[in-house]
Amino acid sequence: MEYITLYNGIRVPALGLGTFMISPEDTEKSVYAALKLGYRMIDTANAYMNEEAVGKALKKAFDENIVKREDVFISTKLWPTVYEDETAVDKTLERLGLSYVDLLFIHQPAGNFMAGYRQLEEAFKAGKARSLGISNMNGEKLERLLAEAIIMPHVIQLEAHPYCTEQEIMGRLAEYGTRMMGWYPLGHGDPGLLREEVFTKLSDKYHKSSAQIVLRWHTQKGFMTIPGSRNPDHIRDNADIFDFTLTEEEMAEIAKLDGTKKYYIPDEAQVERYAEMHLPFEG
Numbered sequence: 001m002e003y004i005t006l007y008n009g010i011r012v013p014a015l016g017l018g019t020f021m022i023s024p025e026d027t028e029k030s031v032y033a034a035l036k037l038g039y040r041m042i043d044t045a046n047a048y049m050n051e052e053a054v055g056k057a058l059k060k061a062f063d064e065n066i067v068k069r070e071d072v073f074i075s076t077k078l079w080p081t082v083y084e085d086e087t088a089v090d091k092t093l094e095r096l097g098l099s100y101v102d103l104l105f106i107h108q109p110a111g112n113f114m115a116g117y118r119q120l121e122e123a124f125k126a127g128k129a130r131s132l133g134i135s136n137m138n139g140e141k142l143e144r145l146l147a148e149a150i151i152m153p154h155v156i157q158l159e160a161h162p163y164c165t166e167q168e169i170m171g172r173l174a175e176y177g178t179r180m181m182g183w184y185p186l187g188h189g190d191p192g193l194l195r196e197e198v199f200t201k202l203s204d205k206y207h208k209s210s211a212q213i214v215l216r217w218h219t220q221k222g223f224m225t226i227p228g229s230r231n232p233d234h235i236r237d238n239a240d241i242f243d244f245t246l247t248e249e250e251m252a253e254i255a256k257l258d259g260t261k262k263y264y265i266p267d268e269a270q271v272e273r274y275a276e277m278h279l280p281f282e283g
């Protein structure tokens, strides 16, 4: 496993397991399998409705001495409807069965997102979150957050893959040292991405799958990457990417795809609707 270091010195595994749109049953199985295979980072969120399942898999792995709490990096995200609920962080930790998370995000720039970010800062000061993150944030909302934040975000989660690397936002964040954790790293499973000629060519050269080439590209870009999977073979293969290195020329060839596609482009009204979308566990 390779690691990247955040601006506050926290080391983060370059690759972890994503759990978006994975049922609690499959999440528990996938997280446990991933930990057994050597994964040391798991990403979840209030809205994925599987934090308890992540917690169960972690507990099993801790009980079986597969991994220690301090060696695994857990990230989760507060949903906009709980940004003003001061019990939200404790309830999140309770669902995960943890006393702290390694990275805590505000999931969407909707509603009173500064209240959500203040909760993150309080959690950081109280030792309940070791680093802080923002997600899906750009434009005026990002500027407001940067102007008002007391603790600058350590990480931003944005859609990122060879078609889209968000150079402008990452350029804006460079002075704060905020690092990219890309979501949809495999284009949410888009076969078109994996069939791009540049990846099939490199796949032949390195005897790796196109998905492995794409994930290696992410880590060589300096991105933390969190491919989602419920398939044990994919979970194993996705972590097996650290025994080869793409050349500068190959990285430049892949860069030609940049800026050509984004899978998810919400408008402002859509984003604001997230502040009204209550989660079932809110009661």
Ligand SMILES: NC(=O)c1ccc[n+]([C@@H]2O[C@H](COP(=O)([O-])OP(=O)(O)OC[C@H]3O[C@@H](n4cnc5c(N)ncnc54)[C@H](OP(=O)(O)O)[C@@H]3O)[C@@H](O)[C@H]2O)c1
Pocket (backbone or CB within 6 Å): 017, 018, 019, 020, 021, 043, 044, 107, 135, 136, 157, 158, 182, 183, 184, 185, 186, 187, 188, 189, 190, 209, 211, 212, 226, 227, 228, 229, 230, 231, 234, 235, 237, 238
């Ligand atoms: N902050 C946000 O708003 C946000 C939004 C979306 C996602 N995320 C996070 O980012 C993570 C990654 O995004 P994602 O899971 O939606 O998309 P993704 O990782 O780009 O793609 C997942 C899809 O790729 C398939 N896949 C995985 N490994 C493969 C392989 N080796 N070969 C071929 N197909 C493969 C999976 O199917 P199998 O199950 O069959 O392997 C699944 O259908 C999420 O799980 C979540 O943690 C964050």
